Amino acid sequence: MSQAVAPVRHVLITGNKSYHNITEDLCVPTEKSPTREWIIAFALSAAFLGLYVFAICWTVWKGIGEWGANRTINWAWDITNFVWWIGIGHAGTLISAILLLFRQRWRTGVNRAAEAMTIFAVICAGQFPIFHMGRVWLAFFIFPFPNTRGPLWTNFNSPLLWDVFAISTYFSVSLLFWYTGLVPDLATVRDRATGMRRKMYEFFSFGWTGSAKHWQRWEALSLVLAGISTPLVLSVHTIVSFDFATSVIPGWHTTIFPPYFVAGAVFSGFAMVQTLMVITRKVLRLEDYITVNHIESMNKVIVLTGTIVGVAYLTELFIAWYSGYIYEQFAFYNRVFGVYWWSYFGMMFCNVVSPQLFWSRKIRRSIWWTFFLSIVVNIGMWFERFVIIATTLARDYLPSSWSYYRPTWVEISIFTGTMGLFFTLYLIFTRVAPVVAIAEVKAILKVAGDQYIGPDAKPGHGHSSHSASEIEKGAQH
Amino acid sequence: MATESKKVLYGLYNDEEDLKGAVKAANAAHLDIMDVYTPFPVHGLDPILGLNESRLHYLGFIYGAIGASFGFLTMTWVFTRDWPIVFGGKPYWSVPAFIPITFEMTVLFAAWGMTITFYTICGMWPGVKAKTLDNRITDDKFCLAFDVTSSTDNDVDQLKGFFTQSQAAEVNVKTI
Numbered sequence: 001m002s003q004a005v006a007p008v009r010h011v012l013i014t015g016n017k018s019y020h021n022i023t024e025d026l027c028v029p030t031e032k033s034p035t036r037e038w039i040i041a042f043a044l045s046a047a048f049l050g051l052y053v054f055a056i057c058w059t060v061w062k063g064i065g066e067w068g069a070n071r072t073i074n075w076a077w078d079i080t081n082f083v084w085w086i087g088i089g090h091a092g093t094l095i096s097a098i099l100l101l102f103r104q105r106w107r108t109g110v111n112r113a114a115e116a117m118t119i120f121a122v123i124c125a126g127q128f129p130i131f132h133m134g135r136v137w138l139a140f141f142i143f144p145f146p147n148t149r150g151p152l153w154t155n156f157n158s159p160l161l162w163d164v165f166a167i168s169t170y171f172s173v174s175l176l177f178w179y180t181g182l183v184p185d186l187a188t189v190r191d192r193a194t195g196m197r198r199k200m201y202e203f204f205s206f207g208w209t210g211s212a213k214h215w216q217r218w219e220a221l222s223l224v225l226a227g228i229s230t231p232l233v234l235s236v237h238t239i240v241s242f243d244f245a246t247s248v249i250p251g252w253h254t255t256i257f258p259p260y261f262v263a264g265a266v267f268s269g270f271a272m273v274q275t276l277m278v279i280t281r282k283v284l285r286l287e288d289y290i291t292v293n294h295i296e297s298m299n300k301v302i303v304l305t306g307t308i309v310g311v312a313y314l315t316e317l318f319i320a321w322y323s324g325y326i327y328e329q330f331a332f333y334n335r336v337f338g339v340y341w342w343s344y345f346g347m348m349f350c351n352v353v354s355p356q357l358f359w360s361r362k363i364r365r366s367i368w369w370t371f372f373l374s375i376v377v378n379i380g381m382w383f384e385r386f387v388i389i390a391t392t393l394a395r396d397y398l399p400s401s402w403s404y405y406r407p408t409w410v411e412i413s414i415f416t417g418t419m420g421l422f423f424t425l426y427l428i429f430t431r432v433a434p435v436v437a438i439a440e441v442k443a444i445l446k447v448a449g450d451q452y453i454g455p456d457a458k459p460g461h462g463h464s465s466h467s468a469s470e471i472e473k474g475a476q477h
Numbered sequence: 478m479a480t481e482s483k484k485v486l487y488g489l490y491n492d493e494e495d496l497k498g499a500v501k502a503a504n505a506a507h508l509d510i511m512d513v514y515t516p517f518p519v520h521g522l523d524p525i526l527g528l529n530e531s532r533l534h535y536l537g538f539i540y541g542a543i544g545a546s547f548g549f550l551t552m553t554w555v556f557t558r559d560w561p562i563v564f565g566g567k568p569y570w571s572v573p574a575f576i577p578i579t580f581e582m583t584v585l586f587a588a589w590g591m592t593i594t595f596y597t598i599c600g601m602w603p604g605v606k607a608k609t610l611d612n613r614i615t616d617d618k619f620c621l622a623f624d625v626t627s628s629t630d631n632d633v634d635q636l637k638g639f640f641t642q643s644q645a646a647e648v649n650v651k652t653i
Contacts, residue, residue: 157574
């Protein structure tokens with residue numbers, strides 16, 4: 001038996017696994033017929049997806065006038081939801097790219113599902129600006145090519161166009177990163193399958209064999225993709241914040257927006273990862289791979305980013321007061337005590353106060369608390385975007401145009417419908433691909449598993465072959 | 478990427494350390510290894526197999542540079558030559574405003590270029606039939622393979638002897 005985890009490190013794979021056990025545990029959910037829980041969850045998600053399709057058809061047929069958005073509050077639920085979803089879509093790349101660069105081994109347990117979640121969240125986010133265009137059949141005008149009205153181009157100086165580039169790049173690069181990581185695992189599923197299933201996985205695993213040279217290139221590719229995805233993920237929410245920050249609206253026109261939005265995005269993304277992981281590990285019985293240590297690590301990120309967001313809120317208030325500029329002061333007074341005061345306090349409570357509970361180790365390691373607080377954070381982050389968008393627009397420069405905004409049933413249906421879209425995609429994903437990266441977990445088994453019990457496990461074997469210095473060397477490869 | 482079929486003699490090992498030992502022994506005996514297949518990236522295998530570091534990242538840099546130039550020069554051409562428009566009193570050639578898109582194009586080109594190159598040089602594409610020696614290589618077996626298409630029986634016996642010596646768990650022959 002070999003115990004090879006350095007005492008200061010957390011055990012990341014429990015339950016005395018061999019390599020074969022890992023394959024078995026992680027492939028089985030894709031092989032057996034769906035459980036009753038899965039079918040119920042899928043039916044529910046699909047129903048919401050149906051609602052989404054209906055509400056979108058309604059919007060396209062009748063026009064944007066069916067929404068509660070008006071002349072004053074022209075960005076309302078749609079852009080709130082867009083920013084909310086795109087924020088959620090940041091955790092996957094953060095986990096897979098930034099944690100890969102920092103050599104955090106706990107990423108291997110959650111990266112696959114988090115990346116999938118990223119891709120699905122970005123799909124959901126994309127729906128809102130596209131359908132907010134109104135004449136959605138002209139949506140291709142956002143892409144820069146000389147159009148049919150003469151060689152008139154898009155405005156490359158506009159943050160809204162930067163958004164088009166940032167989000168489409170982010171989506172496609174995340175997809176490449178995710179799928180390339182998935183290919184070796186699809187090959188594992190392929191090699192266990194027979195008949196039609198085997199043919200299908202053969203197609204999607206691209207002919208992967210596991211040759212040493214291929215693994216070497218695969219690692220080189222993963223590392224560079226991680227390297228370029230890191231600034232990419234930071235750029236995406238920075239550019240989303242430019243949509244607001246480059247405007248001349250008091251309350252939006254602030255230089256603090258990029259870091260504040262990025263921290264908020266990571267915060268909400270990790271909360272959504274927690275919501276999903278807590279359920280996934282239970283339903284698919286992956287407690288040995290997504291351990292309480294993983295959950296605790298993510299909760300630490302949540303308390304850090306939640307605090308950054310809190311500091312940003314207070315900084316905004318302070319700067320508004322300190323600027324001595326009455327329009328800025330009014331914008332923030334209105335944000336806290338104005339017509340939407342309840343969303344401001346909701347935001348403050350959910351985003352700043354509630355995550356502070358994670359300073360307690362006991363709460364940080366409690367599954368129920370984690371699940372509960374992850375939902376609270378998701379609600380809080382939705383409030384944040386609503387506060388920034390609706391509150392600011394409701395009281396603009398001209399008191400005669402001041403207005404109030406209420407969503408209509410169409411907007412509510414579209415928003416809850418995108419959750420249906422998200423969970424439908426996620427549930428399909430759990431059926432067709434391993435939700436934990438098999439190869440990557442195997443690669444850390446001897447250094448981060450509690451005990452290696454493969455067929456050749458020899459006493460002291462792990463110790464002699466994976467001394468601390470060698471682990472460090474391995475980490476630099 | 479060879480298309481004609483090969484006769485391959487391969488041994489399966491139960492542990493990556495056994496495999497590494499076998500590769501070292503094969504090198505010492507001057508045996509010509511065809512390839513090594515593992516279920517996950519085994520660190521420390523590349524140097525003993527004599528694999529050079531992948532040059533994929535140099536290509537990534539070149540693709541990124543192409544993307545950056547393409548994005549920046551397109552915007553420059555559009556706004557200074559093809560259809561100059563004044564936006565908010567700014568110069569036609571407003572470089573700071575071009576930076577976000579230039580950056581995104583750099584990342585887009587580098588990522589797609591590298592990924593397409595990766596799949597192409599590995600001979601991998603959707604629908605390519607894997608030349609799998611054994612189904613358990615993607616599970617928990619570590620495989621060392623020799624090409625014996627044109628070997629004599631004597632050579633094959635010698636290789637089998639080598640596998641026995643290096644404690645391979647199984648030895649098989651397969652045509653792929």
